[in-house]
Amino acid sequence: MTEAERRRLFNELYAEYDRRIFAYCLYVIGDRDKANDVFQEVFIKVYKSLHTIREEGKSSNWLFRIARNECLNALKATQRNDKRNTSYDESDTSYIPALDGTGYNDEITHLHWGLQQLSNEQREALVLAEFEGYSLKEIAEVTGASLSNVKVRIFRAKQKLYNLLQPILNDYE
Amino acid sequence: MNERIEELIIAYLHRGSTPEQERELFEACKTNAATANMLRQHLIMSLKLRQLRNETEVPLDVQNALLRRINETVIEAAPARVPSAIPARRGFGWAHLFGASLATAAAAVLVLFLVLPGTPSPPGPQTAGVTVRDTVLLTRTDTLVQVKSTRIPVYIVRNEKPAAPAPAGTAPDAADAPGVAERDTQAPVVPHVDPSDLASLQPPALAEARLSEQPSFLEQYNAMLISVEKVRLTSSDRVRF
Numbered sequence: 001m002t003e004a005e006r007r008r009l010f011n012e013l014y015a016e017y018d019r020r021i022f023a024y025c026l027y028v029i030g031d032r033d034k035a036n037d038v039f040q041e042v043f044i045k046v047y048k049s050l051h052t053i054r055e056e057g058k059s060s061n062w063l064f065r066i067a068r069n070e071c072l073n074a075l076k077a078t079q080r081n082d083k084r085n086t087s088y089d090e091s092d093t094s095y096i097p098a099l100d101g102t103g104y105n106d107e108i109t110h111l112h113w114g115l116q117q118l119s120n121e122q123r124e125a126l127v128l129a130e131f132e133g134y135s136l137k138e139i140a141e142v143t144g145a146s147l148s149n150v151k152v153r154i155f156r157a158k159q160k161l162y163n164l165l166q167p168i169l170n171d172y173e
Numbered sequence: 174m175n176e177r178i179e180e181l182i183i184a185y186l187h188r189g190s191t192p193e194q195e196r197e198l199f200e201a202c203k204t205n206a207a208t209a210n211m212l213r214q215h216l217i218m219s220l221k222l223r224q225l226r227n228e229t230e231v232p233l234d235v236q237n238a239l240l241r242r243i244n245e246t247v248i249e250a251a252p253a254r255v256p257s258a259i260p261a262r263r264g265f266g267w268a269h270l271f272g273a274s275l276a277t278a279a280a281a282v283l284v285l286f287l288v289l290p291g292t293p294s295p296p297g298p299q300t301a302g303v304t305v306r307d308t309v310l311l312t313r314t315d316t317l318v319q320v321k322s323t324r325i326p327v328y329i330v331r332n333e334k335p336a337a338p339a340p341a342g343t344a345p346d347a348a349d350a351p352g353v354a355e356r357d358t359q360a361p362v363v364p365h366v367d368p369s370d371l372a373s374l375q376p377p378a379l380a381e382a383r384l385s386e387q388p389s390f391l392e393q394y395n396a397m398l399i400s401v402e403k404v405r406l407t408s409s410d411r412v413r414f
Contacts, residue, residue, distance in 0.1 A: 003247065006246075010243070018231050018236075019230065019231060021228055022229060022230075022231045022235075023229035026229060027225075036232065036235045038232070039235060039239070040235065040239045040242060043239055043243070044239070044242055044243065044246060047243055047246060052206060060386065088307055107221070107224075108224075108225060108228055111221055111224075111225045111306065112225070126222065127378065129187050130219055130222035130223055130226070131222065131223070131225075131226040131229075134187075135187060135188045135189060136183070136184065136187050136188070136189040137189070143249075148180075151179070151180055151183045151184070152179075154183050154187065155179045155180075155215075157181045158214075158215050158218045158219070159214070159215075159220055162214045162215070162217070162218050165221075169221075171215065
């Protein structure tokens with residue numbers, strides 16, 4: 001693969017997936033600064049290993065696998081897992097971030113916060129399903145989990161998120 | 174809520190259900206309010222999360238940083254694709270002679286001895302009493318395999334046709350002498366001295382001895398083996414050291 005071909009293919013992939021990969025990194029890691037770094041690492045790695053793309057039409061899975069590995073490495077490094085496994089009393093709304101208003105930005109902030117309360121596996125499955133529109137089978141391929149496991153993760157993630165945000169959701173509905 | 178309903182809801186919302194499963198879910202929602210409420214909750218969360226997705230933009234500074242790093246990666250990778258890097262130029266050493274081709278090594282040895290300051294000139298033919306015009310040349314058939322010692326200067330001397338005897342008391346200009354035009358190198362030109370003059374300056378016994386010692390080039394060749402392992406010469410060449 002020549003340098004020109006490599007650059008052209010990279011530009012195509014970046015134009016199509018930059019926002020999606022960034023969203024994945026941001027919501028899986030949950031830290032914007034770290035997500036910025038990981039996002040760059042993902043595309044550096046993509047650039048260096050473009051010659052390993054074998055099948056047409058599978059580039060998104062290939063890309064998300066790279067992103068997933070980078071995110072997992074970042075998560076391991078920061079040992080965030082322990083914090084997220086903390087159990088919350090869902091009837092207690094005092095833990096929800098206090099905000100000045102109930103506008104659109106507040107809703108976004110609450111959703112960000114709610115996602116960070118999920119386990120890594122739940123959040124990853126939810127991001128792939130809702131942000132990327134991946135089918136359950138595709139999520140199973142990317143994450144390496146079984147199909148039934150993916151279903152359970154998504155169901156429980158959404159249920160937990162709904163229960164966490166229910167006290168404030170009516171304001172936005 | 175049984176696991177079957179959970180699976181039906183997730184499959185329905187994420188493109189994993191068959192028409193039969195969809196019918197089964199809708200029937201369950203009609204008959205069970207809790208199932209309908211569960212489906213509603215999941216739909217709300219899906220809509221909210223997709224709204225969050227649209228809020229995600231790659232910051233401009235991150236894009237610029239990535240572009241800069243990609244360019245750096247390209248620059249770093251470029252030298253690695255060159256088959257072999259040109260080694261840095263080093264000073265001359267004897268090791269160069271051993272690693273060079275034979276002809277190059279032979280030429281290097283000869284040229285080096287000629288240009289080294291303070292190196293004594295090869296003994297002129299006049300000392301041997303031979304009326305030849307010797308010019309240090311490297312002939313085409315010379316083969317220098319290996320230099321064993323560099324302490325003894327080695328010269329390969331082409332034996333050219335004898336110059337016409339110069340008038341007594343005069344030494345012809347070297348540049349005018351026949352055969353000199355064939356010189357390949359700027360070797361020091363030895364002034365021509367008539368052997369008879371030379372002989373007259375030396376004790377007769379010594380001169381005679383020198384003449385008798387005038388070896389064939391094979392003998393010189395053998396003597397030269399002290400410093401050179403193998404040299405091939407033409408019949409017109411001689412070796413001095």
